[in-house]
Amino acid sequence: MTPDLIYGLTGIAVFGIGLVGALCALDRLRRVLALKLCSVGAGFLLVVGAWRAPPGVPDPVPHALVITGIVVMVSATAVALALIRRLQTLEAEDER
């Protein structure tokens, strides 16, 4: 097994674990975390794909894609967390 194959399979595995969590988890926070795991796996795969055996240098464009993906994910997570908090407040109000 070459290193990039190992890394690639790891990325797929991480994405898969996240995907299962995002689809099957019942807890809202768990689903957000599972989606974060998905994004880590996806980013991992792209970074691995950009790797070139030395003396080659890694391709910077996939890195740029991953950075943008991270930025997007941060804002999406923030929105999801804000919605979860709001929902909890509403549920608490309903129960009272």
Add this chain to the structure above:
Amino acid sequence: MSVDLSPITLAIFVPLFGAIMAFLLPRAASVIGLATLALTTGAVIWLARAVLTGGAVVLPLGGWGAPLGIDLRADGLSVAMLGLTCAVGFLVSVAALDSLKGAQQARQRQYFWPLWLLLLTGMNGVYLGTDIFNLYVMIEVIALAAVGLTVLSGSRAAVQAGLEYMYASILGALLFLMGVGFIYLQLGRLDFAGLTGAEPTGALIAALALMFVGLALKTALFPLHFWLPAAHANATAPASALLSGLVVKAALYIVLRLAQYMPFPSETLLTLVGLMGAGAVIWGGIQALRAERLKLLVAWSTVAQIGLIFVAFARAGEVGLPESWKAAALLILAHGIAKAAMFLAAGRIKDEIGHDVIRDLDRSPIRPTLAQFTFALAAISLIGLPPSLGFIGKWSLMEGAMAAGYWHWVAVTMAGTLMSVAYFSRVFAGFLRFDRVRAPVGEHQGWALADAAPLTLALAAIGLGLLAAPILGFIEIGYPFGVAP
């Protein structure tokens, strides 16, 4: 360096600045919003004239062309989508002025305009982008704004639906991003022009499939539609109209574009897409027949109609693909206009009667007749009766399927049409029964100026069918489908 004032940049930056201004000056938000929409519409008209006279317009941003920089490109299809967005958006905005005017809606009013203008920025960006990574960023802008609009009413059901929408949207975006990355790793290009003529290798098809699944999640193609009905049914009326009429079209448009530039995968995959569409037509129809609330019925009809657009796409297989996109594009335009009208009309009915339980619609002494009439007109276009735009779209769908001898797609379209007649009739029956309530007819017709915008949209959905030939001619400009531009 001189700044080039181009209608292409204006169509993206005017709504962006409008959104920022509307957020900073909440008191003047509606004035800023309407002014921004008027300016954006002006830019789109300017662009449409340029495309009409000179064909497709390309603008390398900042003077840096593809593949290093970002190109923006406007052809007939882009301008048609921009026109749809601006026209529907403007009328929905006018309707929003009325439906958000109450004192208890101050908070909604404050956030509606910035979110909606941000949504407009993202959609115009999608329609003008020529770079798959740019499209990714723009669909994320759309997703964040759309989730904001979904939860605008602040009710528990809306927030819950918005959260589901957010989950689906994040997952769809990640799949799309992975597809974009894999395509880059194989071809070394991200712009459309660099992707044409690529060999359809297995790895490339896999990357395309990832992107397609991501887009299917965002446009709610069966069986990935689970988030849509609750999200669209629980949003406030203007937000529902924007979400159902315009937002789902952005991902559909990207599918159209990918089909234009990407290698043809295989007949089997295209049939699979058609089958997913057929599943949506049938399942959406069944659920619309079962829905108890008016807005939920309309939302399920969106699921069915999106399925129909994918059926249009697959209707004639590989040979007919260059023609199939036209049927799909016509159905996209027809659905955008008619569904926005229908959601606004449903919102008006709900506002006047006070609820939207279909079974009890005929028990109210209040008859919002103009809103009901609008609803019926929009339904005529969605069902596809002549001379509406929906009729022309369905007709060209079936014509192509018949010419290719694919009778199963004709059968699916017919079944979908029949079901839409059935579920819309459930609503009409309530509109037309007057025997349940003995209040004097005409005492409260529930007419208001707020009916003007949905009525205009519904009339346009019917009337534009008469202009189908010029519309078809226009969307072909600069767009030799299947031929590299």
